Amino acid sequence: MPRVSEAHLERRRRQILDAARACFIRKGFYETSMQDVFTESGLSAGAVYRYFKSKDELVKAIATEGEALLTRFLEQLLDEDPLPPLDEIVGRFADFALTLTAPDGILRIAPHAWAAAMYNPDITVAIQELIRTIRTWLFKIVERQRDVGRLPPDVDVEAVGTTLSFAMPGFVLARLLMGDVDADTFRNGIAGLLAAPVQASVPD
């Protein structure tokens, strides 16, 4: 029977997470010090450590949170009906990603999270889940595209879906590091590939 309401606890947690996210977005995981988080949150070291027992836990929480956000979006994008063509779907993803790429957008964390995933198992799991979500989502989309005749009946659903999934982080990266790509680049690029004249397959 805690002294303090559950709501209070939850509010504090949020306060800390919001601060941590802002810091991580601004400076990445490593360059962000716990002191940065204390300052940004307006809380003391002790307070933050009451809710999160290490910096790693904070990192993990934010990574997980980001994963959840993206997952939510992707799922809702799938529920649309009638089914938009592939280039349109990819374009909508890009539209969305673009907003999250703004100076305070969560996707600015993406490269840091990918790096962290290389040795932090918690982050690895979060990123893997995210990638799996994206793939699953794309598998379904590709299937439906096939089912409506926009892709050949014998299309390799997994290969196409996975390949499309490759492009997503690449788009984010290009946006963050080059800043010169937009949704139409992606949309038109996919459209261009889809518009290739079908040829007799060339034997090896």
Place this chain on the structure above:
Amino acid sequence: MPRVSEAHLERRRRQILDAARACFIRKGFYETSMQDVFTESGLSAGAVYRYFKSKDELVKAIATEGEALLTRFLEQLLDEDPLPPLDEIVGRFADFALTLTAPDGILRIAPHAWAAAMYNPDITVAIQELIRTIRTWLFKIVERQRDVGRLPPDVDVEAVGTTLSFAMPGFVLARLLMGDVDADTFRNGIAGLLAAPVQASVPD
């Protein structure tokens, strides 16, 4: 040991770079301490600092080196004749990337480099150049594909090339974090998209 040959100096430089690369591949830029590099190289602090005046310089050198390696490969891939189809080209890139994704492969640094590029200007430049190289390379490839009739005459070369460029880091990432993709995934995925039946474009 002074008055050593130019070759000796170069060998030492290599020795240090090799050690640094190995460390960075294993643990990333941040988690690698200079002590790690001293140990890995079998040299003392002073020796390493004689050749590289800061950790950042080491990071930059390795990043640049990686960029150069990839650039070299891409250029040679382009020079092939007759022109392979797009899925084949992408497949060859994947084959190559796969070998560099091994436990001691330079591409394991990629995510760390992307993250570092978010605030280390030297790395930003290296990555930007690499991305630009990849794009330029793909632009030429797409043009040639168009010229031989494998893409429509009015294809948006830049959009298609850029979009293909998105997939490359994504492939690397998937390989590193999921470990479940291979060159054929990529090859077949692109092939699948190219095989889409051409349709009357759907008005919005």
Place this chain on the structure above:
Amino acid sequence: MPRVSEAHLERRRRQILDAARACFIRKGFYETSMQDVFTESGLSAGAVYRYFKSKDELVKAIATEGEALLTRFLEQLLDEDPLPPLDEIVGRFADFALTLTAPDGILRIAPHAWAAAMYNPDITVAIQELIRTIRTWLFKIVERQRDVGRLPPDVDVEAVGTTLSFAMPGFVLARLLMGDVDADTFRNGIAGLLAAPVQASVPD
């Protein structure tokens, strides 16, 4: 231990300053390592760095502190009435300086501060202010000596005051390095000069 009183903070600051001063007195600025200060103060690195953000700041604080101490003394020496003769004033300064020249006296820092002033702008300022204070103080004294007829009415107040100011660091230095001078040396020396028979000035 947080939420401590202002007094506690002040006490800690003092503790650190006392330790730093002791170290500097013992070994000078350069030969004193931060580790020396940690040990002498009984505090950890982190604790010391919470109060002073660099060794230079510690050096500056001690230099400033020393300047303040000496300034305070000089001012009080001036306020005496009736006005002692010059040799007596100088003697009192020497008496005072002598105590500060003891193994734990702040004046043992003087040579280190003079050296540091050669390239540390903060120390330069502190020493300049101290010298200026001494001069100003001596100017007033010389004026008053003139006014009571102990110096000629047309005496060059600034030259005499400044010249007397030259002797102060010299006395301190002699005390520290030779150890064979005392207040009477200084007192009698000035008295001897003042006792010179006035002569017709000799043309060049």
Place this chain on the structure above:
Amino acid sequence: MPRVSEAHLERRRRQILDAARACFIRKGFYETSMQDVFTESGLSAGAVYRYFKSKDELVKAIATEGEALLTRFLEQLLDEDPLPPLDEIVGRFADFALTLTAPDGILRIAPHAWAAAMYNPDITVAIQELIRTIRTWLFKIVERQRDVGRLPPDVDVEAVGTTLSFAMPGFVLARLLMGDVDADTFRNGIAGLLAAPVQASVPD
């Protein structure tokens, strides 16, 4: 029977000492690294270490050298005849000191030497000898001033001489740190003191 002429060895020694002196004058003992000396001398580490077996030895050599230079000057100043008045003698010292206070003048080392003398016994000795030389020189001068009637017959020669000796380092210090004093300040200051009307000594 050395391979190399004595002259060569001596020339090298000089080369190194000249370089060291220049460095020490420019940056002081501590801030000067051996690398600075190597660079300034155009010699290698090994070469320098062949002639001086440690940095301290270099420091000591330069300190000693400086002492010798000043000693030489003072002795020659004494040999003049007829005897100039005290203020004139002091003025000549100041004239001389002034030139050695220039950006490349040896007296810029003085504060560093005083500081070093606080814990480096070799330097202590050098400075002590210098001070002793100055005093002895002044004792003689004061005696002669007394003998020609410019000071009272019962003047405390040692006190007056020692007191005058105090002013010398003070003048140098003021010149180096304030930059606003010249030989006339010193000259007139002493003259002012000497011109004090002789009074019946005041009981305490």
Place this chain on the structure above:
DNA sequence: CATGAATGAGGCTTCATTCAT
């Protein structure tokens, strides 16, 4: 529950000195 002072391991780098060539 919150505070924030304190800890101390560990990071990066410098530099006097040595010694193989």
Place this chain on the structure above:
DNA sequence: GATGAATGAAGCCTCATTCAT
């Protein structure tokens, strides 16, 4: 005799984390 590459101890400082109040 000269070179300068190499050593490694030691210096300054940061920062995640703890715990007394």
